[in-house]
Structure formats: C-alpha cells, structure tokens
Amino acid sequence: MKTAILIVLIIFSSLSSGKKFRWCTLSDLEQRKCAELAKALTAVLPLATATSFARISCIRAHNTYDCIDKIRANKADAASLDAGDVYSAVKLYGLAVVAKExxxxxxxxxxxxxxxxxxxxxxxxxxxxxxxxxxxxxxGWNIPFGFLLARNDLSWDEAQPLSQAISEYFNASCIPGVGVAAPRLCALCQGQKSYVRDKNHFCETSSNEPFYDSEGAFRCLKEGVADVAFLDHLRILSATESEEQEYELLCPDGSTAELSEYSTCNLGKGPGRGIVTRNNFHKITNKFLSMIQRLFGRKGKERARFELFTSAPFGGKNLLFRDATQHLQLLEEQLEIAYVLGLDYVALLKGLGHEGSSLENSVVRWCCISDAELHKCEEWALSIKSDPLVCVQATSMTKCIEMIKSSEADAVTLDATHVYIAGRCGLVPVAAECYGGDCAQAAEIMEKTGKLIHVKHKALPPVYAVALAKKSAKQINIHNLKGRRSCHSHLYSPAGWLLLSRHTVGALGNDTQNCDIGSAYQNYFWKGCMPGADGNMCKVCIGDSEVEGARVSSRCAAGHNEHYYGNMGALRCLVGNPSGRSFGDVAFLEHSNLLQNIEDLDSSGWAKGYTALDFELLCPDGTRAAVTEWPGCHLGPIPPSTVMTRPVTVTKIYDFLMQSQESLGSKLDSEFQLFQSWKFGGSDLLFKDATQYLVPASHLSYQEILGDSFIQLAESVFNCTPAGILDFCKQDICASSSN
Structure with missing residues (x-):
C-alpha cells in the first residue's frame, strides 16, 4: 500500500495543480468502466478526500480520429488505439506512443x-x-490487403486510392472508418445514419457501429451479412463451442483450419494496440499508466476492487484496453516508430500508402553495392521506358537487405546465401536468374506467346562452386589447404564461404572451436581476401587501387570497389595484382563465366598471358582436373541468384523487371544490356553476366528456390555463426513471440 501511495504522489506532483488525467473513451460502456476506474482510484488514495478533483476524467469521443484530435488539441490526454491508428497518430498528427498492450x-x-x-x-x-x-x-486492413497485393490477387494502380481497388475487389463490405470516398466499403455496416454529426454512427470507428472492431466483424459474419470476416486472433481465443463448430479459418495455401489453429493458419502477424498521448505529456502518461497497472493490473494490489483488463462487469468487451492484455509495456521517449511497431509493419504501411501518395510509391529503388554498379544502374534508369528507376548505394548485400527491410530501397539481386538471410528477414523472391539449359526455351515460349511462364526451381540450372589453383602449384589439393593464402568471392558467398565449409573448416569435426565458421576460417588459412570479413581474411585484399594504401576505405569492402570482390575478383586475387604482388594460393568461386573471366584477365590488362590451361580445379577427392571438367569436380551446386523485395512491392518489382527484360535483356541491338557488365569496368554488376533470362519466382518461397540441402547447411552454419544482419532482423517485434 505504501508503494502505491508513493507512486500516486509522484504522479500528482507531476500533474499541475487541479489537473485531471483525461482518458478518451469511445462508447457509453467505456465511459462506465472509466468512471469506475476513477472511483476505485479515489477509494484507494487517502489524499482523495481532501481534493475536489477526480483523479481521472473520462472524455467521450465520437470515434478514434476524434480521440486523436482531442488529444492533439489538449482536450484529452491518452487513448488506446489499433497499431494502424497509432502509426497515423504519430506520423500524420504528431502524437507520441507511450505504451503497448x-x-x-x-x-x-x-x-x-x-x-x-x-x-x-x-x-x-x-x-x-x-x-x-x-x-x-x-x-482487418493492413495485413490482409498486403497479403492479397503480394499474391497479385488484388490489383492496385497506385495512382488511385487503395480503397477504390478494394471496392472493386469485394462485392460489398463493412470497413468502419473507411470514410465517404468508397461507399461500397460501408454498404454492409449497420450504424445509425444521421445528418447530425453526433448522431451519425454509420461505418464509424466506435462501438455505436455494431460491426466495429474484431467483435463486430465476427458479429457481421455470424448474422449472415458477410461471407468472410477479417479480424485478429484475440477474438477467436474466446470463441464458444458452437462458434468453433460453425466457423473455420482460411489458410494462405487454400486449405481451411479450426479456429484454434490461428498460429499456423493466418495471413500474417502484426503489432497489437498502443497508447498514444502528446509529446510533452509522455512522462506524465507513463507514470499514470504505471500507477494504474500496479494498482489494478493482473498482479495489482487492488485488483479485487477494480480490474483494468476486464470488461465483463460493464456489459461489454475490450473496454479501454483489450481484455486479452496481460500488461502494458511502457516505452522510452522519442523512440522511432519503426522500432515500436516493427520495421516490416512500417514498411507495409508505407507500401499501402498510409502517408498518402509519394514519389517513393511510384519509383523502383534498386540497391547497388559499388560505384560500378551505380554507374550501370544509372544507365539502366536512362534506358527503360517503364516505371522510373532510382539507384541507391549501399556498402554490401547485407546492408541492401537492411535498407529494403527499412523501406529505404526496394529490390536487389542476391546470391543464394544472401537469399537465405533475406528470407529470414521477411523479404520474398521476385525473379530468379537462369543460366543456360531451360532459359533459352523459356525465353522462346515467352517471346512466342507473350505470356509469363513459371519454371519450377528444379528446372533452373545451378551454378557450381569450384576451388581453383594455378597448374604450376602442383603440391596443392583440397586436403592440404590449411595454412595457405586463400581468395574468396566475398563474406557469406555460397562458393567461397558456405559450401566451402564442408570441405575445409567443417570437415575438421564438430568441436565448438570450429562451430563459428567465420572465426574458424581465420585460423584455417594463413591469410586471404574475403571481402566483407576482417582480420587475416583481409590481408591479401587490395581495395580499388593498384597502389597499396590508396582508398583504404575500399580495402576488403563487400562490393566491387574491392578489386578482389566477386568471381572475377577471386580470380584476380589468385594471379595477383598487375605488379604481381598480393596473390593467393587457391581461389573459391563459381564456375559460371570462369572461362570468360580468364580471357578477361588478359584483355583487361590485369594479368597478361593467362589461359584456361594455366589453371586446374581441386576436386573433393583430392585429385585435380581441367577447368572445363567442373560437372564432375566441384564443391557443390549453388541455387540461382534471386531478386528479393518486401512482400507488398512484389508485383511492382516483378512488372518492372519483366518490362526491363523485354526491352533491355540480351538483345544485341540494345545499347544497354541488362546482363553485361564489361562496359562498366566490372563483372556480374546488378545481375550475373552469365544470366540468360530472369524467370518469374514470386510464386515460390525462398526455401523452394534454395532447396532442402542448401537450406539445411545454411541453418546449421548460422545457428552457430553470428551474423549482424540476422540480429538486426530478429529485433523486429513480431519476429518471435518472446517479446
């Protein structure tokens, strides 16, 4: 009791004399519960008898946006809102979020x-x-429509309001709060209509609209007014036995499931409700919420007198707070909204136009990881006749993933390991590169029919990881690489990092010393160049200049600004820089374009006189083979590189790529070619030069593209090897249920 009184004294010393804390309510039942909270507070505070002020004042509002207006205008102090409205309250109306349910x-x-x-x-x-x-x-809106847009079930031209596209999709709806712009979306609502504002409750966000909130949406379905209801799982947690027998969930794969199976049959996961206030009232609201929670929360000392998260005594549900609330999590001041609601959710809201139409919505922002890629991307932007292309630069593929997740970029082509990382971070495939085999056939079908085809991932020819040594270094084989100088295309590369582990550090046993393959490589090789790594694995790298020490920032960079980056870079590293220094004993790269890259060593002036006969492959059995014998001498197949984006932008990126490919693919008469990089002084810029065609992949999951074997290896490695990008993605509030 002493603690409770102390907290209360702190609160009231914070509030200016005579002020009441004003909670915004949306119904008569909420008014009743709020009034009871005020009474209960007065009853447990000995100071109450001495003052003529109630501790809480209950401010009745017309709807949720009326609450936001009242808080802005200093006519109310706080309200609990759905996360979608929390975002609007913060970004569009300048309020602050102070707590989450x-x-x-x-x-x-x-x-x-x-x-x-x-x-x-x-x-x-x-x-x-x-x-x-x-x-x-x-x-009811953000996740379902994000889901339908990602699957291209819902067509939306971003020049029109999203509500218009939804009107055309459904026959009729009740979506409380949608406004007057789309009357069909209110057609099924049953709130009272009136020309008098305070008496008009039709299609509004308050309980005067019978079909408002998850409770109302379910009621609408049960009364036979609608065929489907979109709501949150908290409503079906309290489903009766007869409701469970009569209704079912619709799952993304086209199947159905019991109401109790919401964790495996849902359209997605997003943040729940939050409490908003004015920025200058954050501390006071925080203390107020802390006080009422300690007194009347689930473990409150005075919960016998009043229960904060129970509504049944007042004849309703979810009054003031959701009844399912276990506690309120108080938030720090000035916390970025993306870290309150989650990066994925905020990116989704931007994609759905929550901040209105913007230039961002009409352009495609492609992520580039070097000056050369940026140059090629800018040429691409000048050459296309479709959506505008904007080129944004990042320091690495992992940084691109972070920027796409944070809605600072839209798309990037990633190698298989980075596809795995991006998939774990919530990004999804758009198109996969195709290198030979079925690609020509696929291209021919598309050219003849004009139709987009879906090629199963098994039909996509893989690239192979190979280990390459100079023919003159006869003593080197795959089993005696420990202590040698190594060249790797880059950190996390499938050939030079992931698959390589099976034949080097992973082959040493499963002791904990070798569990983290990043540190294991540092000890396994004497020194090397693995762009993006550090320590010993950067000592052979040279940056972007032949003069040692120049542009130090580019040395060991995870992009083409490091001359030893990528497949061509690993080959350069093997032969050394033009002065013949800074070289390795073995290079780990992909077989695609290997013969072309060896030719380019000479034609580019990097290293004169080399031919394919000067190199040999190191086979897993300890033997060596000619560079052309990669089908029988490789370290494993690598799934194709894939363009990845956020779910809500899949259709936009897909349409953009297909239009670009049609006009700029490999047509010889085109001045700019999507799959050529020599003109820009590099190789494999934006896409692999070996790419013949981009194959639609939005119907596949990243797991399907990568295949079971690759996924299992990636999981086993990343379960033990730290990766900052995965830690960054795990911060997202809905990434796990242990928040």
Missing part, C-alpha cells in the same frame, strides 16, 4: 480470415461480401 504471445496479433465452414477458401475472395474490424487497422 502485451498479450500472451507478446505485442503482436495474428490476422485471420474467418468464414462459415465449407463455404469459401482464400483463393475465392473476389466478389464476396466482407467485414473488417477497422479501416487501416492491422488485422
């Missing part, structure tokens, strides 16, 4: 689609009647 599975909710048993599946939503918990809300 935490449920059994953290702050996040699963967005689910519910229908009557046997009536519907997720692939037959077009033309049905729908009810949604709220416009621009996490589980």
């Amino acid at each position: 935490i449920y059994d599975e953290g702050n996040c909710v699963f967005a689910v689609a519910v229908a009557k048993r046997g009536t519907l599946d997720i692939q037959r939503l077009r033309g049905v009647r729908s009810c949604h918990n709220g416009a621009r809300w996490t589980s």
Whole structure:
C-alpha cells in the first residue's frame, strides 16, 4: 500500500495543480468502466478526500480520429488505439506512443480470415461480401490487403486510392472508418445514419457501429451479412463451442483450419494496440499508466476492487484496453516508430500508402553495392521506358537487405546465401536468374506467346562452386589447404564461404572451436581476401587501387570497389595484382563465366598471358582436373541468384523487371544490356553476366528456390555463426513471440 501511495504522489506532483488525467473513451460502456476506474482510484488514495478533483476524467469521443484530435488539441490526454491508428497518430498528427498492450504471445496479433465452414477458401475472395474490424487497422486492413497485393490477387494502380481497388475487389463490405470516398466499403455496416454529426454512427470507428472492431466483424459474419470476416486472433481465443463448430479459418495455401489453429493458419502477424498521448505529456502518461497497472493490473494490489483488463462487469468487451492484455509495456521517449511497431509493419504501411501518395510509391529503388554498379544502374534508369528507376548505394548485400527491410530501397539481386538471410528477414523472391539449359526455351515460349511462364526451381540450372589453383602449384589439393593464402568471392558467398565449409573448416569435426565458421576460417588459412570479413581474411585484399594504401576505405569492402570482390575478383586475387604482388594460393568461386573471366584477365590488362590451361580445379577427392571438367569436380551446386523485395512491392518489382527484360535483356541491338557488365569496368554488376533470362519466382518461397540441402547447411552454419544482419532482423517485434 505504501508503494502505491508513493507512486500516486509522484504522479500528482507531476500533474499541475487541479489537473485531471483525461482518458478518451469511445462508447457509453467505456465511459462506465472509466468512471469506475476513477472511483476505485479515489477509494484507494487517502489524499482523495481532501481534493475536489477526480483523479481521472473520462472524455467521450465520437470515434478514434476524434480521440486523436482531442488529444492533439489538449482536450484529452491518452487513448488506446489499433497499431494502424497509432502509426497515423504519430506520423500524420504528431502524437507520441507511450505504451503497448502485451498479450500472451507478446505485442503482436495474428490476422485471420474467418468464414462459415465449407463455404469459401482464400483463393475465392473476389466478389464476396466482407467485414473488417477497422479501416487501416492491422488485422482487418493492413495485413490482409498486403497479403492479397503480394499474391497479385488484388490489383492496385497506385495512382488511385487503395480503397477504390478494394471496392472493386469485394462485392460489398463493412470497413468502419473507411470514410465517404468508397461507399461500397460501408454498404454492409449497420450504424445509425444521421445528418447530425453526433448522431451519425454509420461505418464509424466506435462501438455505436455494431460491426466495429474484431467483435463486430465476427458479429457481421455470424448474422449472415458477410461471407468472410477479417479480424485478429484475440477474438477467436474466446470463441464458444458452437462458434468453433460453425466457423473455420482460411489458410494462405487454400486449405481451411479450426479456429484454434490461428498460429499456423493466418495471413500474417502484426503489432497489437498502443497508447498514444502528446509529446510533452509522455512522462506524465507513463507514470499514470504505471500507477494504474500496479494498482489494478493482473498482479495489482487492488485488483479485487477494480480490474483494468476486464470488461465483463460493464456489459461489454475490450473496454479501454483489450481484455486479452496481460500488461502494458511502457516505452522510452522519442523512440522511432519503426522500432515500436516493427520495421516490416512500417514498411507495409508505407507500401499501402498510409502517408498518402509519394514519389517513393511510384519509383523502383534498386540497391547497388559499388560505384560500378551505380554507374550501370544509372544507365539502366536512362534506358527503360517503364516505371522510373532510382539507384541507391549501399556498402554490401547485407546492408541492401537492411535498407529494403527499412523501406529505404526496394529490390536487389542476391546470391543464394544472401537469399537465405533475406528470407529470414521477411523479404520474398521476385525473379530468379537462369543460366543456360531451360532459359533459352523459356525465353522462346515467352517471346512466342507473350505470356509469363513459371519454371519450377528444379528446372533452373545451378551454378557450381569450384576451388581453383594455378597448374604450376602442383603440391596443392583440397586436403592440404590449411595454412595457405586463400581468395574468396566475398563474406557469406555460397562458393567461397558456405559450401566451402564442408570441405575445409567443417570437415575438421564438430568441436565448438570450429562451430563459428567465420572465426574458424581465420585460423584455417594463413591469410586471404574475403571481402566483407576482417582480420587475416583481409590481408591479401587490395581495395580499388593498384597502389597499396590508396582508398583504404575500399580495402576488403563487400562490393566491387574491392578489386578482389566477386568471381572475377577471386580470380584476380589468385594471379595477383598487375605488379604481381598480393596473390593467393587457391581461389573459391563459381564456375559460371570462369572461362570468360580468364580471357578477361588478359584483355583487361590485369594479368597478361593467362589461359584456361594455366589453371586446374581441386576436386573433393583430392585429385585435380581441367577447368572445363567442373560437372564432375566441384564443391557443390549453388541455387540461382534471386531478386528479393518486401512482400507488398512484389508485383511492382516483378512488372518492372519483366518490362526491363523485354526491352533491355540480351538483345544485341540494345545499347544497354541488362546482363553485361564489361562496359562498366566490372563483372556480374546488378545481375550475373552469365544470366540468360530472369524467370518469374514470386510464386515460390525462398526455401523452394534454395532447396532442402542448401537450406539445411545454411541453418546449421548460422545457428552457430553470428551474423549482424540476422540480429538486426530478429529485433523486429513480431519476429518471435518472446517479446
């Protein structure tokens, strides 16, 4: 009790004399619960009798946006809002988020689609009647429409409002709060209509609209008004036995599932509700919430008198806070909204136009990792006749992944290991590179029919990882590489880092010393060049100049500014720089373009006189073979490089790539060619030069593109080897349920 009184004294010393803390409510039932909270607070505070002020004042608002306006105008102090409205309150109206509701599975909710048993599946939503918990809300709008856009089920020309595209998709809907621009999206709502603002409750975000919130969306379905309801899993947690028997979830794969299976059958996961206030009121609101939670929360000392997260005594559900709330997580001041709601969620909201239409929505921002890539990208931008292309520069492929996740870039081509990392970070495939084999056939079919084809990943010819040594270094074989100088295309590269582990550090046994293959390579090789790494594995690197010490910042950089980066770079490293210094004993690279790259050594003036006969492959059995014998002498197959993006931008990037490919692919009469890099002084810029065609891959998961064997190896390595980018992605609030 002493603690409670002390907290209260702190609160009231913070509030200027005579001020009440004003909570914004959305219904008569919330008013009742709020008034009871005020009474309970007065009852447990001995100071209460001496003052003529209530500790809490309950401010009745018309709807959620009226609450936001009242808080902005200093007519109310705080309200609990859906995460979609929290974002708008912060980004568009200048409010601050002070706390998040935490449920059994953290702050996040699963967005689910519910229908009557046997009536519907997720692939037959077009033309049905729908009810949604709220416009621009996490589980009723943002995640479902992000999901439908990612699958290209919902067509949206970003020049029009998203609400218009949704109107054309569903037959009729009730989406409370959608506004007057799309009347069909309110057609099923049942709130009272009136020309008098305070009496008009039709399609509004308050409980005066019977189909408002997840409770209302489910009610709309149960009353037979709609065929499908989009809501959060917290509503179905409290489903009755008869509801469980009568209704089912619609799963992304077209199947259906029991209501209880929401964790495996949902459209995605996003943040739950948050509490907003004015920026200058953050500290006071924080202390106020801390006080009422300690008194009346789940473990509150006065919960016998009043329960903060229970609504049943007041004849309603989810009053003031969601009933499923376990506790409120208080947030620091001036915390970036992306770290409150999650990077993926904020990127989704931007993609759905929550901040209005912007230049960002109309352009494709391609991520480049070197000056040469930037130059090629700018030429690409000047050559295309489709969506505008903007070229953004990053320091590495991992930085590109971070920028795409943070909505600072839109797309990048990644090698197989980075595809795995990007997939773990929530990015998805758009198109895969195809190198020979079925590509010509695929291109021919597309040219003849004009139709996009879907080639299964198994039909995509792989690239092979190879180990290369000079023919003159007879003593070197795959089994005696320890202590030698090594050349690797880059950190995390499939050939020079991941698959190589099986034949070097991974072959030494499973002791903990060799578990982290990054540090194991440092000890295994004497020194080397693995761009993007550090320590011994940078000592052979030379940066972007033949003069040692110049442009130190580019030395060992994870991009083409390091001359020893990539497949061509590893080959250069093997022969040494033009002065014949800084070379390795063995190079780990991919077989594609190997013969062409050896030719380029001479034609580019890098190293004169080399031919394919001057090199040999190191085979896994300890023998050596000619460079042309890679089909029988390699370290393993590598899945194709793949263009990755955020789910909500898949269709835009896909359309852009297919238009670019059609006009700029490998046509000899085109001044700019997508899959050639020699003109820009490099190799494999933006795409591999060996690419014949980009094959649509948005219908595949990253796991399907990579295949089981590659995924298993990547998982076993990254379970033990730290990677900063994976730690960055794990920070996302919905990445796990242990928030």
